Amino acid sequence: DADVTQTPRNRxxxxxxxxxxxxxxxxxxxxxxxxxxxxxxxLRLIYYSFDVKDINKGEISDGxxxxxxxxxxxxxxxxxxxxxxTALYFCATSDFGSAQETQYxxxxxxxxxx
Amino acid sequence: AQSVTQLDSQVPVFEEAPVELRCxxxxxxxxxxxxxxQYPNQGLQLLLKxxxxxxxxxxxxxxxxxxNKSQTSFHLRKPSVHISDTAEYFCAxxxxxxxxxxxxxxxxxxxxxxx
Numbered sequence: 001d002a003d004v005t006q007t008p009r010n011r012x013x014x015x016x017x018x019x020x021x022x023x024x025x026x027x028x029x030x031x032x033x034x035x036x037x038x039x040x041x042x043l044r045l046i047y048y049s050f051d052v053k054d055i056n057k058g059e060i061s062d063g064x065x066x067x068x069x070x071x072x073x074x075x076x077x078x079x080x081x082x083x084x085x086t087a088l089y090f091c092a093t094s095d096f097g098s099a100q101e102t103q104y105x106x107x108x109x110x111x112x113x114x
Numbered sequence: 115a116q117s118v119t120q121l122d123s124q125v126p127v128f129e130e131a132p133v134e135l136r137c138x139x140x141x142x143x144x145x146x147x148x149x150x151x152q153y154p155n156q157g158l159q160l161l162l163k164x165x166x167x168x169x170x171x172x173x174x175x176x177x178x179x180x181x182n183k184s185q186t187s188f189h190l191r192k193p194s195v196h197i198s199d200t201a202e203y204f205c206a207x208x209x210x211x212x213x214x215x216x217x218x219x220x221x222x223x224x225x226x227x228x229x
Contacts, residue, residue, distance in 0.1 A: 004157070031215060040123065042204060042219040043158075090157060094215060103217060105150075105157035 003027045004106035006091050012112045013081050021076045021109045023091030030096040032074040033103065034058075034066060037088040046089075049074055050096065081113045116141040116207045120220035128228050129197055135190040135223045137205035144210040147188040148217070149179055152202045161203070164188065165210070175199070200227045 004025045013019050023032065031050050035043040045058030047066040055066055063085060067075045078085055088110050092103040121136040139145060146165050150158040162173025169181040179190045188205060205220040 040221055042118075042221040043217075044219075045216070048215070092158075096215075102160055102163065103215075105159070107155075107157045 004091060004093055004104055006089075006106040006109050008109060009107065010110045012114065014114050015082055017081050019078045019081055019111070021089055021091075021111070023074045023076070023106055025072050025091075025093045025104075025106075027093055027095070027104060028071075029093035029104075030071065031094045032068065033092040033094070034064075034074070034076045035090045035092065036060065037090060037108070043090065046076065078111075078113075081111075083113045086111060086113045116145065116209065116218045118205050118207050118218055118220035120203075120205055120223050122223050123221065124224045124226070126226045126228060127195055130194050132193050133191065133195050133199075133225065135203050135205075135225065137188045137190065137220060139186050139188065139205075139207045141186075141207060141209065146208045146210050147179075147181060148206040148208075149173065149177070149188075149190050150204045150206060150219075152204065152222075154201070158204065161190070195225070195227045197227050197229060199225060201225060 007022045033048045034046040037043045044060050046064050049055045049068045052068045065077045088108050090108050091106040094103045117140045119138045127133050148163045149161040151161045152158050162171050164171045164181045172178045177192050202222045202224050204222050206217045208217050
């Protein structure tokens, strides 16, 4: 089984709808991240969380919110989706306290907002 | 703050040819450097990383990269590529201090290996 899983893998929604993307991990890592990937732009950090009570904005948090329900679960919400949020979304985890926190990525959720 | 420039958005090569994917970074502090690979319809996988020590870093699948501090570069190389190396490759940087969890990614280089 994969260490970092994301659901759904693909989603089509309409402008104005609320949508939630979920991420679960079995690596036992403290830190979790949400990124957005757009063609030609690389990955950009949306939110990150160091533990259940520590959530921080990344460089492009506007229009998104997150919830860290447990150490292993980190959800990303779009309260009112808009077409320019169409992108590939990745969840990642890392282990605080290791020499360098290598990030491990999930398979991604492809989101289309019509 | 750091930034990463991947100098080529696309690199087409023939099977068994050598390849170099170029990456330059900008930072006012010491850095850690990474290369990630993204195969079609998959997430990102760590290829190799430079933290300290030897400037030549070897990774998985026969890839290696060399850290050049004076040139602020971290180019990725493979002496002989395979069809299965077709993927998008991302260079990333973090600072080596307290914010080392924050990765800044380049825009990616699509490597296409042709038969």
